[in-house]
Amino acid sequence: MNKLTPEYYQQLEAIQAVDFVLVELTLYLDTHPNDAQAIEQFNACAKESRRLKKIFEQQFGPLMQYGKSYSGCPWQWDDTPWPWQV
Numbered sequence: 001m002n003k004l005t006p007e008y009y010q011q012l013e014a015i016q017a018v019d020f021v022l023v024e025l026t027l028y029l030d031t032h033p034n035d036a037q038a039i040e041q042f043n044a045c046a047k048e049s050r051r052l053k054k055i056f057e058q059q060f061g062p063l064m065q066y067g068k069s070y071s072g073c074p075w076q077w078d079d080t081p082w083p084w085q086v
Helices: 006-031 036-060
Strands: none
């Protein structure tokens, strides 16, 4: 397994925090679909999630498979550890 830096964990934690907010906002918006402020917050968090994931993947490799993340050459998906292993 590759040695992980503190920055790896910091970036992964930031992604997890924003994605947690997205889950909670999704649940809220399921019952409050006309809350424009919550929708605005959801969209801002979705944009931030994409930004954080792009930075993470540029430095540490793909987060997701099946076309949701790009790979450099050589193929990076088989590089460990995978995000769920840390």
